[in-house]
Amino acid sequence: MNTAYWIVAGLLALFYLYSGAMKVSRNRDQLRPMMAWVDRIALPAVRALGTVEILGALGLILPPLTGIAPVLATAAAIGFVLLQAGAIAVHLTGEDRQITLNLGLIATAAATTWLATGL
Template sequence: MSIAVWIVSGLLALAYLAAGGMKLVRSKAELRPTMAWVEGFSPAAIKVIAALEVLGGIGLILPPLTGVAPWLAVVAAFGLVAVQIGAIAVHIRYRDPAAKLVPNFVLLLLALFVAVGLLL
């Protein structure tokens, strides 16, 4: 794995562990002021999204680091691409301003970079 892929993987892992972890420990009511999209989702769905983000973040780093099933990092990266596609769709559905879409597009592109970088 190249240095660039390791760096981007590490940064993505930190971002997803932080974002997913926050969604896991906070209630829907606590998330609502900063994440208006939670209004359209059940608490269980929010926790599933959070768990996917945390597992994706762990999956980017742990398998390649340990050498155990390193192919799981590719699966995690493509899974995070799917999470971001879903996030973009939700922001579009809520007619959020473009400024709220930019971080999702950046995360999508970075996850795609890692997925392709791991395959090469």
């Protein structure tokens, strides 16, 4: 189960590190082709969301790796489930309505939550 956690959590962390770094470092015009919703959200909120994604990714990896407060990995995974639930709401209220990736991320974060309980 430990190996499964590291595979799933590692892939999820990589995704959120990349996604968060893009939201923190790129401007609205650079984000728009990948994220149609950025025009409906204030740029400081997009930056804050990116910061939350980066911190959550670190929360999936660092606590189990160091052995310090490994319960934080479970909290980070639950946070990603909630984050994607909110993302689905944003997509459904907008024009893009593409939620396939969000559903996949919810499933992955839910699996990570379950696997993190066995750490």
